[in-house]
Amino acid sequence: MYAKKNFNVKKLLKILGIVIGSVLGLVILFFFFIMITEFKPEDRTAVDVEGDDAEFDKDYFDIVTLNTGYAGLSEDMDFFMDGGEGVNPKSKEQVQDNIAGINNILDLFEPDFYFLQEVDKDSSRSYHLDETAAFKSSYNTRTYAQNYVCSWVPYPMPMIGAVDSGIMTLSKHKISSAERISLPNNISWPKSMFMLKRCMLVTRVPIKGSEKELVLVNFHLEAYDTDETKEQQNNIVMNLIKSEYEKGNYVVAGGDFNMNFPGMTKQLPYIEGDQIWRPGKLTLDMLPEGFSFAYDTSVPTCRALDKPFEGLTENQLYALDGFVYSPNLEVELVLAINCNFKFTDHNPVYMRIRFKDEGNS
Numbered sequence: 333m334y335a336k337k338n339f340n341v342k343k344l345l346k347i348l349g350i351v352i353g354s355v356l357g358l359v360i361l362f363f364f365f366i367m368i369t370e371f372k373p374e375d376r377t378a379v380d381v382e383g384d385d386a387e388f389d390k391d392y393f394d395i396v397t398l399n400t401g402y403a404g405l406s407e408d409m410d411f412f413m414d415g416g417e418g419v420n421p422k423s424k425e426q427v428q429d430n431i432a433g434i435n436n437i438l439d440l441f442e443p444d445f446y447f448l449q450e451v452d453k454d455s456s457r458s459y460h461l462d463e464t465a466a467f468k469s470s471y472n473t474r475t476y477a478q479n480y481v482c483s484w485v486p487y488p489m490p491m492i493g494a495v496d497s498g499i500m501t502l503s504k505h506k507i508s509s510a511e512r513i514s515l516p517n518n519i520s521w522p523k524s525m526f527m528l529k530r531c532m533l534v535t536r537v538p539i540k541g542s543e544k545e546l547v548l549v550n551f552h553l554e555a556y557d558t559d560e561t562k563e564q565q566n567n568i569v570m571n572l573i574k575s576e577y578e579k580g581n582y583v584v585a586g587g588d589f590n591m592n593f594p595g596m597t598k599q600l601p602y603i604e605g606d607q608i609w610r611p612g613k614l615t616l617d618m619l620p621e622g623f624s625f626a627y628d629t630s631v632p633t634c635r636a637l638d639k640p641f642e643g644l645t646e647n648q649l650y651a652l653d654g655f656v657y658s659p660n661l662e663v664e665l666v667l668a669i670n671c672n673f674k675f676t677d678h679n680p681v682y683m684r685i686r687f688k689d690e691g692n693s
Contacts, residue, residue: 362486363522370525371481377512379533383473388505389540392664392686394443397653399552399588399634401676402452402497403430403463407641409677412488413556415607415638419490424459431466433675438468440669441682446471446502449552449588453478456493464500471502475510477533479552485526499587501535501550508545510535513572515565517557530554532569532585539582547576549585555609562591562612570656574620577658584685586626586655588634588678589614593627596651608638611650619656624663626683627654631668633679641673653681661685 404427410416421427438446448467452458453476464476478498485492501510515530530552537546551569554562566589573583591612614625629651635641636648657663666683673679 362484366483366522366525369483371478371529373478373512373514373529373531375514379475379477379510379512381473381475381507381510383471383503383507385473385504385506387540388444388537388546390444392684393445393546394441394682394684395445395447395548395584395586395655396438396441396443396680396682397447397449397550397586397588397655398434398437398680399449399653399676399678400434400451400463400467401430401678402450402455402458403427403434403461403676404457405637405677406430406433407672407674409637410639411637411677414609414636418637419488419492420457421459424461427458427461430675431461431463435466435468437669437671437675437680441680443682444504445548446500447548447550447587448500448502449550450497451476451500452495452497454494454496456491457495464498467500468502471504473503473505473507474500475507475533475535476500477510477512477531478529479531480528482526487526499531499533499550499552501533501548503535503537505537508536508538513568515551515553515568516561517554518561519557527556528552530565532572534572543580545581547573547581547583549573549583551585551587553588553590555590555611559612566591566618570618570620570623573623573656573658577620577623577660581658582661582687583658584655584661584683585657586681586683587653589652589654591652593625593629593651593654596629596632608636608648611652622659623656624659625654625656626663626666626685627651628666628668628681631670631679633668633681635673635677637677653678655681655683657685660688662688 404421410418480497533550535548632649633653634650
């Protein structure tokens with residue numbers, strides 16, 4: 333009897349060892365797979381431009397920026413990294429409805445240019461719908477830069493899964509070239525393999541009859557890394573736009589700064605000890621000499637994702653989206669448009685901007 337019990341224990345331990353070894357082996361294989369497929373972009377990479385519209389020939393232009401939240405962060409969603417519990421949208425139909433709603437928002441404007449962020453191309457979280465083709469498809473000229481690519485993000489539960497996402501600029505005018513410029517991060521390994529590789533999408537628009545260019549810089553700056561990283565990224569953006577202006581070009585940079593613009597007054601007070609995500613702060617001393625911010629704090633442009641949207645007086649609100657522009661341009665109008673965060677966790681910001689009297693030639 334004793335020998336039989338001893339045999340059963342040995343057999344059980346052997347089976348347990350095989351199971352543990354198999355699990356460890358699968359984990360090692362998974363990490364090896366992620367390592368060899370990790371998205372490792374160059375510091376500077378030319379990206380494709382689709383379409384070839386007519387050259388820019390106006391004395392003003394307008395731009396709309398909108399973080400689309402990969403059509404997955406509608407009013408009923410929260411998000412686990414911002415203090416909530418949600419991970420992915422509930423259904424493919426929900427994402428399709430959000431895409432349609434976002435396109436309806438974009439239809440309000442018909443500007444010369446769109447800056448869009450968090451645009452999925454082939455991601456599990458958006459049910460592998462190609463949002464680069466779906467958003468404002470009437471704009472033939474477009475360019476796209478990846479900033480979040482991972483074969484499989486294995487957390488939380490349910491898992492995020494495969495991600496292929498980026499930022500996109502749409503244009504009614506000819507784009508001569510576009511470039512992806514990497515921004516630094518200080519996220520430690522192995523977490524860095526599963527996080528965004530943020531970047532700027534620098535688009536060059538030739539001006540008819542002029543040697544100068546209109547340089548447009550679309551970005552989605554750091555949200556979760558250290559304050560040092562955020563400062564580094566911001567400095568790189570500011571140094572780039574300064575250098576382009578010094579070449580004689582007209583420059584507009586914008587998108588999701590993930591930092592509050594000065595004077596944002598619609599924030600609710602933080603509760604001590606809460607887990608709500610906190611943005612940094614933009615200050616005027618961050619700007620190169622002569623440059624200006626263009627923003628509107630009368631309407632919040634982003635909401636906290638610690639809970640579903642319950643109204644402008646019930647949620648933590650931010651002004652994170654806007655622009656910075658060079659001294660040879662002047663803003664006529666900048667408006668944040670209240671869309672009540674119905675289809676994405678951001679509101680769009682519209683800007684009309686004009687070349688100064690010195691002319692654009």
